[in-house]
Amino acid sequence: MSTQKPRHTEDGALYRTSDPIIEVRDAEVVFGMDRGVSRVLDGVDLDVQRNEILGIVGESGSGKSMLASAMLDAVVDPGRLSGRITYHPADRDPVDVLGLSKAELKRLRWEDISMVFQGAMSSFNPTMEVRGNFVETLEAHDYDVEAGLERTREILRDLYLEPERVLDSYPHELSGGMQQRALIALSLVLEPDVLVMDEPTAALDLLMQRSILQLLEKLKQKYDLTLVFITHDLPLVAELADRLAVMYAFELVEIGPTEEILRDAAHPYTRSLLNATPNIDSGLEEMRPIEGSAPDPVDVPTGCSYHPRCPMADETCVEDDPEFLRADDGHNVACFHWQDAEEAVPFVLDGQEADR
């Protein structure tokens, strides 16, 4: 592994959680392109805590989907993933995900860590009734089909769907919201521990998105799941997540308990992102767009990659890449000057809303 720039915090304990189910260490994804090397995931360190709901947010193109794929060693060709991904099952030895054989990986992906990916509407085989899709998955993993279908019916009911009607339909006969819920059911049918969802609701309208989120919370309790929910929609996931991780330019720039991030975001980017988000309870406040545009992965700015857009940037920021610093317990931020962020990037919501 050729690490060009050591960016590891001496104190690895900073990103370690007490009972991780997935550990991501120095995960990097590169694509060789005509224009040069495109590093679309850049040295990410992250623990997913057992039984938590982790929200990963960031602008389009910030590398969220890359991080999701990395967790399952599912980065598309010709992308190259390096680093270390460790899965910690409750009752077995830790699994080195990047060292698995093809067959082992296939098992891991459905039976341990399952996923619902962006644009998943097309994940069903359209020529087959929904039932056939479930049967196929069960058979491919040598599961008892009858028992599996029984579990399917239960999960479908949990998702407010009529099991038989859904199973007897072709995918296109279902509305987008129903398809998406059926897909969530499919991803849970082999009883995984972790469900990774990449923009699972982005194509749906808000009411359906919100409803699905509520249902996910219930599913999580009932089936003892760990959820990783990836989205560009911060307010949506804030409702659901225990912790939020914020990505900017292919790196993690801040992570912490949801409340802390909403109330005391320490990274200037996170603070600007919150300010740019229209809020139903403050529709008349001035929302502030974030000046400038997201960087090109082939040509990421030197030092702190946010420096061209950051109102607090100084020479240090142009030269050096900030490591994670501890802002509070379990709240880390990659910014040299995070202590000044509150003053430099004040929240536009004032006074009475300060406790949001």
Added chain:
Amino acid sequence: MSGDPLVSLTDVEVHFEESQGLLDFGEPELVRAVDGVSLDIEERDVVALVGESGCGKTTLGKTAIGLQRPTGGSVEFQGQDVWDAKDGKGDVEVPYGEVRRSLQIIHQDPGSALNPNRRVMKTLEAPLKKWQSGMSAGDRRGEILSMLEEVGMSPASDYAGRYPHQLSGGEKQRVALVRSLLMDPDLILADEAISALDVSLRVEMMDLMLDLQDRYDTSFVFVSHDLSNARYLASHGGGRIGVMYLGELVEVGPAEQVIENPRHPYTKVLKWATPDLRVDEGAGEPPVRKIDIPDPKDPPSGCRFHTRCPEAREACVRDAPATEEVGDGHEVACFRTVDDHEYWSSPELVDDPSGGDRDTTSTAD
């Protein structure tokens, strides 16, 4: 100018016939995309239409700008019936071409609206060539460059030379906006025009629209599934929010009133569905009895919302509520706004006790 509204919709109805599968010899099914909608849009007005997917927002928007012919009711532009103008019926005071130029649209997907093989300049020259054929090539370019600067695409000459794939989503959307602005329109339909943009770019785009409203008196019909964006634009633009459900306008009124004091149960549901950044209160169960929208081909009897409405009573199954004025320019179609309606003495609707969509009696069809 006359006292006519810029655009006036009266009892508009748009029904689509949807033919069924090959082997089906039955009647074609009717999708009631828009039903009985009346709405006036003034100069320098903002109307934000919200509702779930498939509720008819886009169809209503397109009908308002004369792109969709209604199957019932009328659409007038400055007092001129738009479709009479198109058909050359009666005394046409405003020719159809003029209507088309005045009422513009920007689409949801900024990418697909631009020709990928044309540079920005070329794309933007087309409308000017068509509508201002007398303009010299030099003036045309000058106008385009100044417009690009105006929407924040600077240096304009650099952007003018780019192809769409060399623009970000937000930039493409601004090019689409410039293209419609070059027609000097009176009304622009922005159909989910910011939904595909990143959060930070959405505000920027809405601010730009407000700026144009301010400077050129342009009116906007803003279609969105997001109530907080609708509120941002409509409140700042001094406009209204219109809430649609299964083809009907169930509540319309000044933005702040609709948000602060929603009167229709469905508006309250949409408000619930709109995330805010509060940490303390969990959202709780969806405040609807079912989370799926009924099939628009077969809308429920009576009040169309009765199958999901948390307040529904038996009266709602039988009769459809009329639109009532509940405040200045604030109209609602729900029995609950009428104090002495028989609704109040009618028994509550009871669902299958298992709740939600979990009814097991789906053998009827």
